[in-house]
Amino acid sequence: MNATLGPGVLVHQLLGAFFLPPLNVILLVLLGLWLRRRHPRAGSVVVALALGLSYALATPQMAMWLNRSLERFPLVALSQVRETGAIVVLGGGKKPAPEYGRNEPSADTLMRLRYAAYLARHSGRPVLVSGGAPLGGEAEAPVMARTLVSDYGVQPRWVEQGSDTTFDNARLSAQLLKADGVRSITLVSQGWHLARAVPLFEEQGLKVLPAPTGLVRYDGGGVMWYLPSGRAMQETHAALREWVGRLYYAVRERGTALLRSVSHLKS
Template identity: 55%
Template structure:
């Protein structure tokens, strides 16, 4: 059964995030331009400029600046933790594999989590439920980590549908096993929200960011529109909306 909370978040995001965020002014401007020419032109221009800004690498870098607050860790830092926790980031139907596979965000987190586990020998917990129904993301992650990276997670948390629930349900499993100090793996922009949730559960957290917002080239290349930059701008805006949601409705 899918999560109504996640459905609500996605519907709200569809209205407040690209592509509707920048398409609506263009559509509205086209409708109004004949009757209210100045207003229509302003809306058209605003929509076009916003579309450009939300498609360039430099905007993604600006949006990520205060979210990516944690530095890359050293493998030696893992000696101080008891376990590695890898957060889910979605799954996808994968007919070529005969089932589900990790989504792109989940895949980069799994790869880094496996790298850290292999180099430290620390046990791994993967966490993710079924926010849109079907097989849990935790189960998909466990299979991929075992089959693709040769690492069998010690714990698989598969009830959570939000980052807050990731923290709540994972903490229950970890504390029952005597774990108090963890390395938390996700994208840097996501850890800004996820780390406090895990700390609120009484865990000591070492942030382990991966897939930081970086681009090859500099100068003029950062102002050339790219599909990857457009996707990252949407993701970063979505994360900011999520942070605003939890400020309005505190976690607890």
């Protein structure tokens, strides 16, 4: 199925392609090889830097370091969750699952759903699932709701399926919640994601209790944390993607403020 990407989603995808591994490392290697034609020493340094970066980004130590720079919120207590009006769980992707004959939550989304279900069962708070279809096809929220019901026995009260970005998650979820008089929420997502998501929900006038899950940790230690692995590559990629996303939003906000200032001066 061919998806029609919106401008915002397309920008996110392009930024991710050029500024995140593996393409950023490949481009750095190509730059080094090009430099070696006229400046052999400088070109060799750039190639070596790219190879070293590729190795470092595949280690558990780098994965933990990058993610801990984003995991700013402490774990929540059930007593805190009971004081909020609802549990909001954000979508983190879906994937085709031929063995089930339908879409299923991605690994990140499933981790969030499991924790949200745990909090809901032990607190009695209603659940809102939020996630659209930025890449086309079925929206994430119905997939999330189906999984909550079938796997965890939790029926969401609200299903928000029009969002393409975290900003949309906040805006559209707030509309549903406020319509039912909910002004405070427990917000469930990965620790690295909440650093950006919490302020967006607070800007919508909601009191937010961050509930991080999926914190990046590894067993063992010592030399084991410096051996490259596929899991570490994935987790460093997620952290770097979040930093790129935060940079994008910061630049967008700065540009919007600048345009407003110019418009004000002209008027």
